[in-house]
Amino acid sequence: MAPVGRTDWAEEEDEDSSLQLPQQQITKNKDGTETITTYSIREDGKRVKTTRRIKKTTIKQIVNPRVAERKQWEKFGSEKGKPVGPQTDTTSVAENILFKPVAGWKSRTEDSREDEKKKNNLKDAKIKCRICSGDHWTTKCPFKDTMAPEGGDAPAEMGDEQPEGPGGLGLGSSSYVPPHLRGRTGGGEKMGGKFERDDLATLRVTNVSEFAEEQDLRDMFSRFGHVTRVFLAKDRETGMAKGFAFVSYADRSDAAKACEKMDGYGFRHLILRVEFAKKATT
């Protein structure tokens, strides 16, 4: 039995607290700013007074005309009758956030000095081709296909148990295998002559949003078949996406399907352009 004259206790408390809240106040300051004071109740029941100082800007300065007009609309719903502009108790007003990617943020910690040193050493180190003594890397040498490095017996490798790298590509005494050549089983590959990336099933995707990530592309493209590689071009200095990407498939037929379906596909307010890739850098 409920005590006489008592309604639901929860209801009562609700009414109490909401009725006692003072109205929002706005005071104009001399410097042209305004101070807005609002009152609200937190989840734990505590009453909170919030003051904010804002600087008013002419609407024309900051928004396009359609948005400006929208700002003058009469409020509706639970905000009905409230004055124009954001009510700070229901709307949080934030500053514009500028997104500035920074290169090398990972190493910008206490031990970043060490990193700097290493970098400089690398930069100062002179490059001399072992084949022709030119100022390029041996691997970039125009004669590397026809000539062996001078001296023949290169400094003995530490781990001699591995006569050839995991890829078994037989690049002289070096066991290094560049990432794109690793783990190949040679499916229908002409092994004579130069090594070329298998771009037969690779699509070039352009007009890619700078906010896209490789995973986004993988998600979109893997419905057409097994995606073997996604490369999203980024500026190596800034990390900014350059707006194009490469997507490789295990099967060229899947690539063809994807090409047909994804060319013209809308992604993040941009229309993707998809076509088969031509050969890589020469």
Add this chain to the structure above:
DNA sequence: AATGAGCGT
């Protein structure tokens, strides 16, 4: 508009 990165003697 744009055709990829990686190692390092």
